[in-house]
Amino acid sequence: MKPLLGLLSICVLALVFVSVDVLDADNSTSVSSGGISVQQGWVRAVPWVAKNTAAYMTIISSRTDNDQLLSASTPVAESVEVHRIVKTGRMMEMQRVDDLEIPAAGEVELKPGGYHLMLIGLKPVPAEGETVSLTLHFKAAGAPVVDLPVRRPAGY
Amino acid sequence: MLWPILGLLYCYLLVGQSAWGQQEPLPYDQTFGGDFALQSSLGRTLSLQELRGKVVVLTFGYTSCPDICPITLGQLGSVYKGLGDSASEVQVLFVSFDPSRDSSEQLKHYMDFFDSSFIGLTGTDEQVEKVADQYGVFYLRRDIGSAAGYTFNHTSYVYLIDQAGKLRTFYDLNEGSQGLITGVKSLLQVGAAQ
Numbered sequence: 413m414k415p416l417l418g419l420l421s422i423c424v425l426a427l428v429f430v431s432v433d434v435l436d437a438d439n440s441t442s443v444s445s446g447g448i449s450v451q452q453g454w455v456r457a458v459p460w461v462a463k464n465t466a467a468y469m470t471i472i473s474s475r476t477d478n479d480q481l482l483s484a485s486t487p488v489a490e491s492v493e494v495h496r497i498v499k500t501g502r503m504m505e506m507q508r509v510d511d512l513e514i515p516a517a518g519e520v521e522l523k524p525g526g527y528h529l530m531l532i533g534l535k536p537v538p539a540e541g542e543t544v545s546l547t548l549h550f551k552a553a554g555a556p557v558v559d560l561p562v563r564r565p566a567g568y
Numbered sequence: 569m570l571w572p573i574l575g576l577l578y579c580y581l582l583v584g585q586s587a588w589g590q591q592e593p594l595p596y597d598q599t600f601g602g603d604f605a606l607q608s609s610l611g612r613t614l615s616l617q618e619l620r621g622k623v624v625v626l627t628f629g630y631t632s633c634p635d636i637c638p639i640t641l642g643q644l645g646s647v648y649k650g651l652g653d654s655a656s657e658v659q660v661l662f663v664s665f666d667p668s669r670d671s672s673e674q675l676k677h678y679m680d681f682f683d684s685s686f687i688g689l690t691g692t693d694e695q696v697e698k699v700a701d702q703y704g705v706f707y708l709r710r711d712i713g714s715a716a717g718y719t720f721n722h723t724s725y726v727y728l729i730d731q732a733g734k735l736r737t738f739y740d741l742n743e744g745s746q747g748l749i750t751g752v753k754s755l756l757q758v759g760a761a762q
């Protein structure tokens with residue numbers, strides 16, 4: 413019985429640490445506009461010689477109709493595009509997405525290895541700890557501005 | 569209902585590794601691997617032969633890559649730092665298959681962000697392609713109509729080379745870096761015993 417108890421306590425501890433880690437990761441503000449809210453956004457800190465970086469966030473809709481993210485813009489980059497990483501066989505492929513569908517009463521998660529907003533032509537590269545202001549242009553929900561922290565994701 | 573099972577599995581892995589720390593010896597890769605020499609971020613040509621005696625962790629990518637390559641290098645940075653004192657017996661190499669945008673200088677600054685000991689390598693398109701072929705790496709230059717210019721479809725594995733320059737195995741870090749850590753440590757143990 414004792415080894416099992418030991419195992420269980422390690423389990424509980426492990427789960428506690430995992431959840432604390434997840435909570436810590438969300439140090440961003442959330443913004444809403446026209447029934448769409450943007451949460452847990454962040455920008456990847458990259459080397460100062462990098463030309464591009466990526467922004468991630470969760471877009472949550474409480475709208476009764478589908479909406480689309482048409483474009484985005486930020487003062488720190490020449491252009492912003494929606495991209496998606498797709499794994500086909502052993503290859504990782506980056507695809508461009510023209511209009512990102514935001515389903516009614518649904519959510520779209522932009523995260524590493526999936527969708528991202530690619531900030532292209534950085535001027536200059538935002539440093540870790542800085543904030544990047546990003547305007548999202550939705551077809552119906554308007555153009556909320558989100559302030560995203562620049563950080564290295566957990567694990568590096 | 570899945571959580572308790574996952575929890576137990578996690579515990580098993582956790583306890584299994586510390587208490588019954590016997591590791592299977594790493595196999596040798598029978599298909600891929602081999603020596604190469606490329607232009608490096610050290611400002612000179614570097615050959616794999618020069619790194620005999622070190623465990624080499626090799627990966628491929630390009631610095632304009634916004635999502636996959638920095639994730640891999642970030643993971644390698646934390647694996648490397650986690651090795652503590654034995655990190656000096658490990659060398660991380662990043663081969664760029666985008667020589668027209670990744671100069672040695674660009675690679676040096678890019679590597680520094682993840683760890684200043686990491687070495688970036690590149691060469692002519694032909695040289696890089698040869699090394700990629702040796703290791704079973706695929707990359708395909710593509711135009712996706714992005715303002716970022718061309719991109720690459722590519723494999724993103726991390727290759728583990730032993731102190732004798734032999735390729736032992738490779739890892740997909742999308743599944744986490746624990747496998748790589750275990751592999752590196754087992755090679756360091758064997759190295760220390762010799």
Ligand SMILES: [Cu+2]
Nearest residue numbers: 495506530634
């Ligand atoms: Cu992208």
